[in-house]
Amino acid sequence: MRAANAIGIPFTLSTVGLCGIDEVATAAHAPFWFQLYMLRDRGVANALLDRAWAAGCRTLMFTIDLPMPGPRxxxxxxxxxxxxxxxxxxxxxxxxxxxxxxxxxxxxxxxxxxxxxxxxxxxxxxxxxFRQWVDQQFDPTVTWADIVWLRQRWRGTLLLKGILDADDARASIDAGADGIVVSNHGGRQLDGAASTASKLPAIVNAVGASTQVLVDGGIRSGIDVFRALALGVRGVLIGRPWVYALAAGGEPGVRALLSCWQRELATTMALTGVTRIDAIGSQQLDPI
Ligand SMILES: Cc1cc2nc3c(=O)[nH]c(=O)nc-3n(C[C@H](O)[C@H](O)[C@H](O)COP(=O)(O)O)c2cc1C
Structure with a gap:
């Protein structure tokens, strides 16, 4: 989180993170994002939302692709x-x-x-x-009505994470989400799930350029960031790369990863003749 703060990008705390909301809020130099899994016990979900809001979090990322743990x-x-x-x-x-x-x-x-x-x-x-609790508590019965409930419940920005389908993307916005994260959970839920890159063009087309579309899954370099931007997203999220960097080099390792990707993105822009992020488009690079 400190490495993300230093470079000016958001850090998202998971529902099942080892650090708690208050600990992260105390250490953070910038507002953090909170990721929510829907729990059968809505009392616990409500308590987490209240705590995140009270800690200054204003962006909620609701993950929809883990109604139950996939086979790992x-x-x-x-x-x-x-x-x-x-x-x-x-x-x-x-x-x-x-x-x-x-x-x-x-x-x-x-x-x-x-x-x-x-x-x-x-x-x-x-x-x-803990595993027994997850099996009992992760709620596989969530429907669009729950998203509408969440929309009414959360006053800040609401992002739905785990969208892989243009109709679902449209329904997310109709249910009141401010944006979506096109994600296959890094392939960790369903081996063989569609790649996010293959699904992006139809999804971006379905929700329009004014909707905040983010993507994750397999982003491994600044060139990949460029490719995602070329496919029409506002930004990317990363899972494993920062975990690996943290394990290998602690906070300096994550800082090194992020500045390496910044350099790679800048180099890719220079070599494709683009001077502004918002000028990156599918014309610059064959994205697939
Ligand atoms: C160790 C690990 C834990 C994860 N935990 C969560 C989680 O608690 N909530 C969530 O929405 N996604 C979780 N994910 C999925 C990531 O948010 C993200 O979708 C995925 O890792 C992106 O792919 P990448 O690892 O190729 O960047 C986790 C991923 C990993 C590798």
Whole structure:
């Protein structure tokens, strides 16, 4: 978050983030965005919304593509997504193989708990109990009526994340969203989900240039940022790149990633003869 603040871009805190809303608000130099998963217990959802608003958050990103966790085969193999003793042993073996992580994160970092949900999830530190809670609480019954409810409930900017379809994009705006994030959850929900780049042209066309359309999934360089802008989005979001940079180099690692992408974007603009971001269009680069 500090690296994002330094460069003047928003940071989004997840519902299931390890840092809580108040901790992030205290450390932030700029308003942060909050990402919400719809919970069956609307009391908890309401409490999160109130807390985010009170902490100065004015942009809510509501994720619609995780009505239930998708199959994540690697997480079954590594013991993250299955309950029981064998999985616990697997995780312990992984921990013991990484003394650097134990010292740097488990002992000096932390506390390792679900920041915003901690008080609502019984035994939130226990992975099996948390997974059980997610299975019970993530609400697969959400409809457009819930989006309309959320629109009335949230006074700030509302973005719907997880749109891959032009009709859904239009319906999002009709339900009152201020913008959409074209996303396939980085392919983590459904292996084989359509790429966001392939869906962007029809979606941008459906909602018009005045709608805020963002995209994520597979953005890996400043050239990719340029390609996304050329496809008509206002901006991009990233998931794994900043996590990898953070794991490899901490805050300086994320700063290095972001300034590298800035340079790559500037170079791509120079080499395609564009001097303003809003002049980037599909004519500059074959985006696919
Ligand atoms: C470790 C990890 C955790 C994630 N957690 C969330 C989350 O809590 N809420 C959410 O809406 N998306 C979550 N995502 C999906 C990202 O927001 C984003 O859609 C995706 O990572 C973008 O693709 P990229 O990783 O290729 O940039 C997560 C992704 C990763 C890799």
């Amino acid at each position: 085969h690697r997480d079954i193999r590594n013991g993250l997504a299955v309950p029981g003793r064998r999985a616990k042993l697997l995780r312990t073996r992984q921990l013991l193989a990484r003394p650097g992580w134990i010292w740097d994160v488990a002992m000096r970092g932390g506390p390792l708990r679900l920041g915003s949900l901690g008080e609502h999830v019984p035994a939130a530190r226990d992975l099996d109990a």
